[in-house]
Every structure is written in structure tokens, then in C-alpha cells.
Amino acid sequence: MALSEELLRVEDLRVYFSTERGLVRAVDGVGFVLPKGATYALVGESGCGKSVTALALARLVDEPPGYYAGGRVLLRGRNVLEMEEGELRRLRGNEISYVFQEPAVSLNPVFRIGYQLAEAIRLHRRGVNVREEVLALLKMVGLPDAESKMKEYPHRLSGGMQQRVMIAMALACRPAVLVADEPTTALDVTIQAQILELLARLQRELGMAVLLITHNLGLVADLAERLLVMYAGRIVEAGPTLDLLRGPRHPYTRGLLAAVPRLRSVGGEVRGIRGSVPNPLRLPEGCKFHPRCPFASDICRRVEPEDEWDGERVVRCHRWREI
Amino acid sequence: MKTEDQRVAVRPLLEAHDLRVYFGGGKAPLKAVDGVSLAIARGETVGLVGESGCGKTTLGRALMRLEDSTGGRIVFDGVDMTGAAGRRLRTFRRRVQMIFQDPHGALNPRMSVGAALDEVLAVARGLPARERRRRTVELLEAVGLEGAYAGRYPHEFSGGQRQRIVIARALAVEPEVLIADEPVSALDVSVQVQILNLLRELRRRFNLAMLFIAHDLAVVRYMCERIMVMYYGRIVEEGPAEAVYSAPEHPYTRALLSAVPDLDASLEGRRRNRIILKGEVPTLGERITGCPFHPRCPWRRARCVEEEPALRERSAGRRVACHFAGELGDDAEPEREVK
Amino acid sequence: MKAPATQWWRLVAPAGLLLCGLTCTGCGGTRRLDTGAASGEMVMYGATARIRGFDPVKAGDVASAMAISKIYEGLLQYSYLVRPYRVEPLLADGMPEVSADGLVYTFHIRPGIYFQDDPCFTNTAGRGRELTAADFVYSIKRVADAKNASTGYWAFRNRIVGLDEFRKASQGQESTDYDLPVEGLRALDRYTLQIKLVEPYPQLLWVLTMQYAFAVPREAVEYYGESFLNHPVGTGPYVLKAWRRNYRVEFERNPKWSETGRKETYPREGAAGDAAAGLLEDAGRPVPFIDRIVQFVVSDDSTRWLMFLTGEFSTSGISRDNWDAVITESRKLDRKLEEMGIVLAKTPTLSIYYLGFNMDDPVVGGNRKLRQAMTCAFNTEEWIHFYNDRIKRPTGPIPPGVAGYEERPALFPYDLERARRLLAEAGYPGGRDPRTGRRLELTLDLGQAQSPEMRQSTELFADFMTRIGIVIKPSYNNWPTFLGKLERRQVQMYRLGWVADYPDAENFLQLFYGPNSSPGPNHSNYSNPEFDRLYERARVMPDCPERTRLYARMARMIEEDCPWIFTSIPLDYVLRHSWLRNYKPHDFPYGMVKYLRIDAAARRAWKMRFGG
């Protein structure tokens, strides 16, 4: 991993929102390095800041209410957060593409599929046969009967097909990084499997780096090489997927893994994490997880832990060695 | 947990016989529920699994008589409730309660938690005010909330807490059957299991019969002794959870199970034979002749296209709607996409 | 006289009083001026209110009457300059011969008077035929025809022998038979008309100057049918050239006059001072002077005023708005306007505005002292001040300038102390109604609430009354509702005005004649046997000192009884440009436009200097 070529480096990213009720530190010191061609998964529950992190990679957070309070996002060495508007536009789509959770609302309902795809292609690439390209893309994402589907309006397609179209649009310009934000959450289990298959295949074929954002730990086990676990705007633990899943170090990761009912385990009661995801407006002092942590001690309540590296694994916990 | 003999001793509390719910009349009605029969006994939890649009929510609502059924019968405690109306219907509804997927929407945002419970206690149970106050606190504590929160409003609670309130409200009428429609799918992962555990505990405490509707097979597995798999408005497989999960007989059940991300398998480094179904989940409006699953079925034969299979008893408590149930073989290598 | 029809258009809402000067005399200057005698035509531009139509039997409003009088003519007309008002022959060849008992009037029609050319004259291939006595017989029968629903039948009702029977006969379904003879209305020969009256009716001569008695050719009525209203065919100085309802009307010199050699001349005789004012310069010259008259329907006061200032219109009234800008403190014309050669003429009009009591009402009707108290409480000075001195306060029912008017102090002048005393005597000490213990509250009905001046002056009146402790509750209605209420005697007090039909006190005194009670014009339902007796005597008497004495006596009775609070006689303030010649204010200016002349050179010079 260390040898692979670095593509995207996020350093100490801080994205805050000033709302009526106060300051929300949605992302507060996130850092990671995404190598070329790698698949990473960013895992966390709702409100942990994973989507904001994803949007910040192409400076897509609405400003205001949001603003970038610090850190850098280096794509091939250039800081995305300091780019001009024109440069940003070239970046978006060309270098970083997104697939969002709800395909139904991400497609414009009044235009045909083919037109929307063609528009994406025209915007970023010149001198290609747009129609051919549209067809090729639709075939690539496995849309059956691409010729006729091109002429359909979005609402005529099922959720799975819409998501395929969204992926095709994201791929239209052969991006270096594909950010997939909960791409299967809105889909049925059987369709979810199809889409994940597709993503894995495309990643293999096109050699993109993929950042997969999800709340489902089970989903990523097969797909991602490395796992980043987020909680309250911070990455609390990161490491190679299997290592991390087999031996979670942060109490949050442990709790999360324990909370997932297993398909094949028999009987027995599963214990969740007590309490609920904290209100981003009223984050606790010290370690943000301490009110829910069964191992919390005095230091956890007062001092916020720093990243601790151990080989390829990082963890933010005062007491992970003791537990 | 119930023991085997208890289950036998109790006659079914809520039954449906050949229940049909069609939407829109005319030649091509939307057959959301098409000939479903089921029985839930006191203290038993039955899981209902299916993908979106398969009719499982409609079935749940129809059992509560929130949807009018087109055909078939609903029998509660031995009494036919199919045509009940007015006070009889209201009484019936109070004995059967429902928990909804979205705990945010299920609570009236303009009513404090206490007021919501109080109203139910007053209207449905007719308790005097002092008694109602006492019960409200009891109920909140029963679902793991402090009684002092009665004066607060739904938006002040987190999703998990709201779901607890919804459960408390359902319990306020002291129901005998609880229909839980995707009660945890809108919740954070870390909170889901809290609610599941709560439901398990309440079921034990109040000896509730429960119909647990979900799309997450792992969750259903955790909650239920018996499960039913629904596809295109029909039950395609039914049986004890153990048996269905370890040896699914219907191709759809098999595909469904293989599609679920399996953390354990991944951790053990097992490669699974994932059956990736082709095509889309059919919408209820589509016309499919023969077996409704045949367009996506990897084991499809000619007969499947022509003849719709009936739900046949395969063994005790085990029913499957497939012509070739048992003939597919455990290791059958169907035509499938190779990973 | 039995229950004459309500001459509703003569019942003028006070709000409209200031516009009279405008609509009656609103004529304008020339646009394209004649430099030589023959080269150009003299055009006059002016404003008018909406014209309803050109049928003399329906001359129900001032604008229509003005328009009709340009086209049609009657037997008699008012002398333009002579005061007091006098009639002189127009289509009649001299004044009529009146029998000794005053019942038979014989008119000789001027030969050689022709109707204008019109397709209706099918016998003569469209050439206008000569006017005959039969035309008058026919025209007056038309007024009597019930099917025409004329607004002017009141002038003939119960007057001419046999005419009422004719009217009765015309009420049937079948079309009216105009050949049915009327005994009192006969053409003795081609040029002789005889009118036989039921009883002496000295006012007939005034009546015959009105539009209702104008000569209408039977051919035109029958040819045009319903649309005769839009197709006037007359003998007058002008013919209708174009008419776009609500926008523009255009008249042109009647070519028939020169064709048939008809000659009308400017009067030689004037009132004292007319010669000095240059009004007799054109004496004896042929009329009309103006070739073409174009009038626009302008409803906005300020537009009209600006058009006057730029010399488009040659006369203008003064609205209350720009009173201060036009008239100085000393009631003179503003210096700047004076420098522009604008001339101010100021004359009282033959009209009276009043607040009437319904004598049927138990509260105000049966309590003379109360009415007298209210009359005493009416603050003349403030009222005149509010109206910017554009009014005079009348003392009784006869306005000055009409025989019977007495120059003497009012019986109940403004006197608050006396008013309070009278009120106490009336049974309302301090205004308190002893039955309720509260102030006496009276309802005052009005039409046309949309005029702020009307509303404010009503509030002013209400304030006068609160000073003696009476509360006036105004009730605003629209005009038809208001009239309906009056006719059904449903009002307690009401506010109205009366503009004379002719300059004879009888025209005012009839408003108090018992048999004329609502729905007749006596809306106060005043009934006094003594007054009725005197009225019946006076109205058949020809003009003589004895009749004048009777009128004065009756006026005094009315003043004593106070069925009305007499509030105002409007003063007509008319401005005109100096280049409009021969202009003299007239209470009955119908048909007088033929005497007006525009000094082309002077106007051109004026326009160069001031105009736009």
C-alpha cells in the first residue's frame, strides 16, 4: 500500500456550518491518503460527517452555511480548497465524480436519460461521438436494452436502473476518483448486490480510486481494502479492512460490529451501543464517544485523543491498548 | 423465548385466509396482496421478509384493517373481523397495534409525548386522569425512557427514542398483536439493536404476538422463530427461521440470502457463491404469468412460465411455492454470473 | 295640477352643481383658424358630459339637452341677452295670439323653414321638407305617447285639452295612432297651430322653449324607429356629423340654412351694460358664426382645466380644488390668469339646494319648532366658507331674480341661542330626547356618496347640529335607491337640490303643493291647505303684481314652516378666454351656441403667447 501512487491526500480537513442554533463542526480534523486505484470505505452513522467529507473533496459543500475552517485536500498535489471556480468546474466530473444515495432525485425528471448523459459527456470531453459514447457507457453499467432506454425519462426506470444511469454519468469522463455516497442504501437487497458487483467490476476495469461511503459494515467487507470509521466528525479508527473487522480497537468500532445482527449466528442477544448518536451542536468534551463508551475513564472525559499509528492501523482512543 | 409445546397449545390469535388486497378496480388491478394465508399465535413472532413493493406493508396494514381487503378473511381470536366496522372495528384495532418505519412521522409533532399517550389512554382505555398520568410514566419507563420526558415534544428526541415512544404508545392500548413494519430500518446501526432488544423484551413481558416486517434478513433472523418470504404479493416460502436460513428451498429465498452482505463469511475469508439476480424487482402493476419469480429465476424451466406454483407443505410448518422445491439441490450450480 | 311626474333630472344632487357651468357652456376655441372670410372654417372644441341620445322626448339630462338644442328648434326661445328672462319667437312668426280667457294660444309658423336633408324623407328623395304646424302637433303627441316614456310629459300633463286622453289611448299594446285627433292640439292650416288649454297656464310659453316642444319630423321617427335616438333630423343651426358615444361628438353647420336662405341674426337688444361689455358688436349679423363644433367627453376636472389653460377649451368652470389658485381673497380673478386675458363671470343660478324634512315622519314632521331650531342652528357663514364662497344662502323657496323674491332678512337666521331655545320648546332640551335620555338622532339620506365634497359638507352639517345636541346619522345611497326611498317616503331627512325648469316662482312653489307629494316632486310631503289654496290661485294667473304678492306670501309661509333647511344657491363662476366673443352666462343656455364667435386673430395671438 505504501508503495502505491498517492492520488488524493486529505489533511486535517475541517468543515463547519454556522446555523441558527450555533456552530456545527461537521468535519473536524479528518485526514487520509487515497492511493490510485484503491477502494476505501468511509463508515459511520448518520450525522458523523462522512457525507460532508465526501462533498468537501470537490469543494461542493454549500457556502454558506458551511465553510472550510482548515486543512487541505490535495488532488495530485493541488489544493482543491484553494482552486478558482473555473478550475473547480474542470475538476468536478473530470477528476472526481459522485454517485449519490437517491438516484431518483439526482436525475432531472424532465430530460431523457440519453440527453442527460450526453450533456455530461459534452461538458467535459471534446471530439468524441457523443451518441456512441452514451451507448457505450450505458452498456458498461449493464443497462439492458440501452438503445431504447436512452430515450426514456428517469421515472420510467426502476431504482436500480436509475442508479446505473447515475454511475454511467459519473463515469462519463473517466474520473480518477469516484465517490459513492451510500450508493445502495435506497435499493433492494437483490439490486444492492447487483450495483456493488458493478462498482467492483468498473473499479477493476477502469482503475479508478473509489471512496465508498456507507453505514453498513457488512457491505464493505468484500469491497474495500481499507476502512475509515468516522464518529462525530473525526476518523476514530482506520486500517486494512479485514484486520480492522477482525480486531477492532476503538470501542466504537467494537460496538458497531457487535450491534450488527449476524445472518448465521444462532440465538443469543446482541448488545448495541448505549445512548444515541450525539447532537452535533452539543458535542461532549474530551473524547466525543465517551458518554456512550463502556470503558470511559477520567482522561476520556477531559482530553480528546490524538491519532495513534500502529503499522497500517490508526486509532483515536486513550485506552485502546488496555481494552 | 417460547418453548415448542407452548406454541402448539395456543391456537392462532390472528389469522388471514386467502387475503387479497387489490388497488384500483377494472381489468388490471394492482394486486398488492394476492391470496395470503397466515396465522400468528399468542406470544409468537413471525417475520415477513421481502423487497420493496412486494406488498408486505400492505399486508400488515390490511391485517389491521387499515386497508380494505378485496377478498379473503381476517380472523381475530376466532372471530371474523373482515367486515367489522364502527365500534367493533375500533375495538379490534386496539387489540392489534402497529409500529411504523419512520418514528419521526409516526408521532404528531404538535403533541407532547405525554399528551399523545394520554389521549390514547383516555380514548381507547377510558382511564381517569390520575390513572392516565401514572400509566404514562409506567409506559415510558417500560420502553426505557424517563417518565419525566412526558412534557417533551417528539422533535426533541433522537430517532431511537422516538421509536421507543411509538412503541410505548402502541402498548398503551394493551394490544395482543403487534405489527412492526420495518421498525428499525430508519435508525442508526448502533441504535437498531437497542430497539430490537426492547421489542424482544416487551414480547416476553406482555406475551405479545408479533408480525415483524423487514427487508433485512439478519434482523428478521434475530427476532423471529418463524419467517415468511414474500414476493410479488404472494408468500413464496414459509417455515421455521432455522430451517429457512440454513436450507432455503425457494430460489428467491436463496438469492435473497446470498445477496445479504455476510460479515462473518468475509471475516472467515470464505468466498460465497453469490447469486446475483438479473433484472429488477417487479412492480405490482406488471403482469407476470406463471410463477411470478420466473423472469429472474436462474433455475427457470418451461413449466414455471406457464403454471403458477401453489404454496405446498414440504415438511412440518414448511411451505414453499416452487414447482421444483427440493429438486434444485443444495449445491445446484445454476446459470449465474460468476464473480 | 294633479301629481305631475317627477322631473327627476331636475332634482340635482348637490355634488353636481359646480359642473353645470362646464357642461352648459363648455365650448372651445378654433384649431385651424380662418385667415380670410372664405378660406378656412371656424372650429370650436369643447367638453361635454356623456350624451345619451338625440331624441327630444328623452332630453333628460343637461348634456343631451345641450346637444339636442343644437339640432332641433322649438316655437319659442329665450332672448339671449335680455334680463330678466324673456321669451321670443323662433320658429313661430311672432308671439302667439292668446284668447281673453287665457285658454287658446294660436301660433303662426314661419314659412320657409326646412328640415335638414336626410334619407328619411323618401318622398323628396332625401331632400329636407318644409316645417309645418302639423310637425308640432306630432311632436307634442310624441311626448304624450306613453310608449316613449318621455321625461317631459309633466310639462303638458293636465294642460292641453284631450292630450291626457291621447296618452291613455297610447298605453295599449298596439302601436300608437298619431292620427287620433287631440282637441287642444290642432294645425288649423299649414302654418297655423292652435293650442287649447284646460285651464290658464301662463307658464306654457316657458315650456315651449324646452326640448320637449321641439319639432321632430314624423318621417324620421318612422324611418329610424328605435335608432331615431342616434339619428337627429332637425331644423336647427347644426347637424350631427359624427358621434362616438362616451368619446367624441361633432356638429357641423346645417347646410340647409344657406340652401333655403334661412336667416337668423344676432340680437340687437340687450340688458343694461351689455353694449359696454361688447356683447352687441355683432348685432344684426347672421348666425351661427362657428362652422364646426367638436366636443369630447372629459370626465376629469383637472384635464378639463389644463385644456382650458392651454386654450383648447374656451370656457371653464372652477372646481373647488383649484378655487384658491383662481380666485383671490377678494373674490377677484388671479392676477396671472387676468394677464392671460381670462375673464371671470359670476352669476347666481336659478337653483336651490336644501335639506328636506319628511313631513310624514313622526319626529321631524310634526314638530315645527324642531325644524325651526335646526334652521337656526345652520351656520351660514361656515357653510359658505366651506364652499369657498361659491354659494349664497337662500332665505326661502324663491331665488333672487325671480318674481316673488323679497329682499329682507331671513326669519330664522343663524342664532345658536335661539336654536337652543326653540329646541327646548320643541321638547328636546339640550338635544336630549326625554324618552331615551340620549341625544336626538336623525337620519339623513343622501345619494352619490362617492363625492368627498358631499360627504364632508354633510359632516359639517352634522357638526352644526351637534352644537345644539342633535346627532345626524348620514345614510349614503346610490342615486336610484335614494330616489326610490324618497318616492316611498322612507326617509327622515334628505339632501337634494332643485334647478328651475323656467324662471317662474311657480316652478319652485309646486315642490310644496300637497297633491304633488311623493312620488311627486314634493318629497317633503308638505301639506298645508292654506298654501295649496293660494298655489292653485296663483298658478293660473298671468304675470302681474298680484301674482308676485301671492308668491311672496307663499314663500313666507314655507319659510315659517321650515319643511326644508335652505342651504345654498350656487354661484356660477365661469372663466372664458377673451377671444371667445358674445359670451353671456345664461341659466337656460340651450341652443345659444349659435351666438358665440371666436376671434380668430386674437386666439392665434394668444396661442402664440401662452398656449401650447
Added chain:
Amino acid sequence: MNTESVESLPESMTLWQDAWRRLRRRRLAMVCLAVVGLYTLAAMYGECVYWWYRLHDETPPYKRVNLAEQYQPPSFLRSPFGGRETGRMSSLERFLHGLKALGHHPLGTDGLGRDVLQRVIQGTRIAYQVGIVTSLIAIPIGVVLGCLAGYFGGRVDDFIVWLYSTFACIPGLLFILAIAMVVGKGLLGVYLGIGLTMWVGLCRLIRGEVIKHKERPYVTAARALGLGHFRIIFRHILPNVFHVVIVTFTLRFPYAIGTEVIMSFLGIGVQGEPSWGIMISNARLRLWHGVWWEMAAATAAIFGIVLAFNLLGDALRDALDPRLRTGR
């Protein structure tokens, strides 16, 4: 089972309190609220004056004519602190004299010498009466019909939609004129005319909202709990759509006032009381002679109240809209 704590919530707040808190944050909204408050005070003062004189059976000062003081400009234009008569006074006396002069017809007098300020205050009273009474007519009709149409749907809905569409087809002012013809001029006509036209918009909005809420799970939950239809409509749904009523009220209030002014201006509205419309109508007479204060006072009064209510309505809409609420 252990009970959960909600320690992260500092204090309990209803949605109304929450909306109020959000409203309070907006300075403009608070200014508008203050302005509305001032108008309300003026209207209440006007009402007191009206009734005091009514009960004492006296002519109120705003109706008292004084032609001697006709068309006096506002006091601040009459150089209250200068002037000839103050020549020999000390500066304090002059100041006090000036203050007294300032208080004398502060907004000038009209053509009958009546105090413009007093009449503006009476106009406020009339405006409030119109606004409140018409709302009392329109809101119950709109709310009840809207709720019934939205909740029951089907034929009930068809009928109510037909009904309000019919009403909506009639041009408002014409309808009001027609009603004024039937019931006669005066306030009753104004009330009925405006009230019977104003419910349409509200009904439509409520119906839409109720349709939306009818599908919400909490309504299903209420049905599942065996609650009756009317209880569901009025106890459960109505409170959730009530913000629509409030916003509509704040936006319709100035509309009603405006309509009343137009009607009074046209002479079919208020009779015998000083309404703003009547004041404007009166003021036309001398306006272009520079007698602007009566017109200005009445117009400014209308402008102020309409602006304040409209801005407040917008702010309320934002504050009450559940979609804009943060902190789910």
C-alpha cells in the same frame, strides 16, 4: 431495562416556542412585530375613545368640526419653537410653548379642521375591526371546509373544490360590491364581502396541507389506535397545519384592510366613521394645493401596516415551516 437519558437537551420547547425563538432572531421580523404592536395599541386606544364618547353620548373629538383651523399643516411645520408670539419669552417658556404647539394637531387638520392624527387612529380602529371580523368569518369557513375536503376526499372534496373554485372565479371586488348592494353600505357589507371572498385561499392551502398530512404515519397511527375521524382532523392534523392559518392570517389581514380602504374610497365602505379610505378620498380635494398631510398620514398608515404585516407574514412562514426546522 435501563432508562435512557436525554441530558443533551437543555430545555423543553414546543414547536411554537421554537418558532417564536426563531422569529426572535430576525431583527426585521421583530421590528415588524413592534410596528404591528403599535398599531394594535392605537386601535385599542381608538376603540376606547369611540366607546367613551358613545357611552357618554357626546360627539367624539375626531368628528368635531372647526373651520377656523381648516387645513392646518402638521405642527412640526408650523415652526413651533419660533414665531412672533414667543418673542418675549424666556428660552424655557419658549421650549414649553413649543412643546405645547407641537402637541396641537401634530399631523395637521383636514378640510373641516379635524385633527388628522385622531382620525388616523380611528382609521386604525376601523382597519383592525375589518381585519379581525373578516378573519373571524373567513378562517373558520376556510379551515373547516379545507380540513373536510382534504381529509375525506372523494365527493366531499369535489364539492368543496367546486365551491371554492366558483368563489375564486368571481372577481373579488365585484363580489364585494354585490354583497354591499345586498346588505347595504357600511361595515356589514365590508365584513361579509371581504370575509366571504377571503376564505378561498385559506381553504385551498389547508386542503393541500391536510392531504399531505393525511398520508403521514402519525395519522395512520391515530387511526390504528382507534381514534375517530373528527378527533384526528381537529386534534391531530389541524395543529400541524395551523401555521398555515397564522401565516395566511398575517398576509390576509393587510389585504382585508386594503380592500376596506378601496371600498371606502369608492364610497361603498365605511359610513360616517373616519376610515383611511375616506381620508384619502377627502384628501384628494386639496392635494395639489399642497395640502398633503391628510393624504400622507392615511397613506403612510396603510403603507406601514401592510408592509409590517407582509414582512411579518414572510418571517412567520419561515419560522413556522417545519421543513426549515433544524435539529431533527
